Amino acid sequence: MRIAVIGGGINGLCSAWRLAQGGDHVTVFERGRLMDATSSASSKLLHGGLRYLETGQFLLVREALRERDAWINRAPQLTRPLPILLPIYRGSRRPRWMIGLGMKLYDMLAGKSALPKSESLSKAQVMAFMPLLKTESLLGGFRYYDGQMDDRQLGLWVAEQCRQAGVVINEDAPVVAASPEGTLTLAKSRPMSFDCILNVAGPWAEKLLSDSGIKARYGLDVVRGSHLIVERACRHALLLEVPGGKRIFFVLPWQGRSLIGTTEVRQPLEAPIVCSNEEIDYLIEAYNHFHSQPIARADIVETFAGIRPLVKSASDPSKARRDYAFQRNGRLLTVFGGKWTTSLALAEKLKRKVH
Ligand SMILES: Cc1cc2nc3c(=O)[nH]c(=O)nc-3n(C[C@H](O)[C@H](O)[C@H](O)COP(=O)(O)OP(=O)(O)OC[C@H]3O[C@@H](n4cnc5c(N)ncnc54)[C@H](O)[C@@H]3O)c2cc1C
Known part of the structure; x- marks a missing residue:
């Protein structure tokens, strides 16, 4: 044809x-x-999408986990398994037991994946992986694996x-x-x-x-997501809850620097696809909430943004x-x-x- x-x-x-x-x-x-x-303009993650478990999208997660592994096998020169730390703080919107359950489910849906399974960590273990995290209210955490790619x-x-x-x-x-x-x-x-x-x-x-x-x-919801690349080495990938909200964001190692993202801002399709000043402030604030060595605008090397094509029924x-x-x-x-x-x-x- x-x-x-x-x-x-x-x-x-x-x-x-x-x-x-x-x-x-x-x-x-x-x-x-x-x-x-x-x-x-993605977060450069080959992932099952841990957060889709919250909305019960188990089939989607299972498919994405299989595809994650397939990409890592298919193109090892441009991908790598990425351990991600998920610290848990007192007052977190998601209790430890809930995250633990999610981790178990994620491991189960990954089937016979070659990537290591998730593990539960004490506060001391979290600190050993990420000494720059603020320790106040830190209870412990989890460590799990996804993939990282050069998109x-x-x-x-x-x-x-x-x-x-x-x-x-x-x-x-x-x-x-x-x-x-x-x-x-x-x-x-x-x-x-x-x-x-x-x-x-x-x-x-x-x-x-x-x-x-x-x-x-179908209609497409156009939702912009922005990232910052900052001049700060990232010792370990992190998945964190945005302070005071239920959203999550990532801090990821990227070419010797830290990649921080992302945001969710509805925009018209025709509007410029760029990271706004408000998004920069939002991401810096979220990062600084958890790190003992804060970042500032002067540390930003680059920003980038993309728009998610999210499906809704018309x-x-x-x-x-x-x-x-x-x-x-x-x-x-x-x-x-x-x-x-x-x-x-x-x-x-x-x-x-x-x-
Ligand atoms: C901030 C953000 C972070 C994300 N992070 C991840 C992640 O970590 N992992 C993950 O799996 N997914 C992630 N996603 C989702 C993923 O990036 C997208 O779903 C995916 O890249 C969409 O690919 P696409 O080919 O459909 O669209 P696009 O990459 O946008 O490609 C569409 C192409 O069509 C072209 N085009 C449009 N109109 C025309 C026309 N009339 N004629 C000719 N060409 C045209 C455009 O120029 C464009 O090149 C993320 C998305 C965003 C926005």
Whole structure:
């Protein structure tokens, strides 16, 4: 089949790769550069998503844990197992027993993973791993494993696998509209026809549908997440509760520095995707709440932001979010949502829908 893939983020590239491996003739259309949008602005975690356990999304977590392990095996040069410390403080919104239960469940859902299982830690053990943590009200904690990746480079590695499998990749190739009959309207060249078109434009998938005059069955909540990279070595990855709230944030080792994130700010799709001053203050304050050596704005080396394509049902926006959803309109298949970690699982499902 002749297949067009719109979007050169991780979900578009993985879809192109899988289809080409199956013998399809695949062409990717990316309006900018590959891996330059959401997929290179992530927290760089290959993870099952511990916090999805709270909302009972067990199947999603199990799938993501399998995919986490598969990425680590597939591309060890750009990924690594990452031990993460979860300190528990008096007054924490989640009691120790609840986190302990979550850890057990996470280990169970990970099945026969090669990554070590979680362990419960005393206060002294937490301090041994992270001497710079404030000790007041510290009760102890947990240590568990997920994966860390270089998101941009890993995506570019997938693009290389695509090329080797025969995928034609067009950058600087914006798609104006896609039709259920299989026609692509391109901004910079003549229309082209395909047996199947995949709209994998991430946060812009819904807009592309509406630009094509097609009603979307799902909506996408556009929620910005920002990160700071600070000039501070990070001895151990941390998962922490934002003081006074239920949100969590990460402090992660990243290229000899600390990566701190993330935030959740609703924004219009068209607004600039940048880390605001308020988000900088929020993340610095959250970091300093837990560390005995505070950071300041002068320590920031870089900030970056991305927008999450979170799926909601257009008919019932209050309905629980899911990781991803598909919509078929004749020869046009649209993907709503999708995480980095689960991009190959999504590609596999998409392949089954195409054939
Ligand atoms: C702050 C933040 C942290 C995250 N952290 C993690 C994490 O640690 N682990 C994890 O698994 N997931 C994480 N995610 C989720 C994950 O990053 C995204 O779900 C994933 O990268 C989405 O990939 P995508 O390919 O669907 O979208 P994108 O990467 O945005 O790619 C879509 C592409 O489509 C292109 N495009 C759009 N419109 C058109 C058009 N008309 N014509 C041609 N091309 C077009 C865009 O230019 C873009 O390159 C995070 C997300 C955010 C925002």
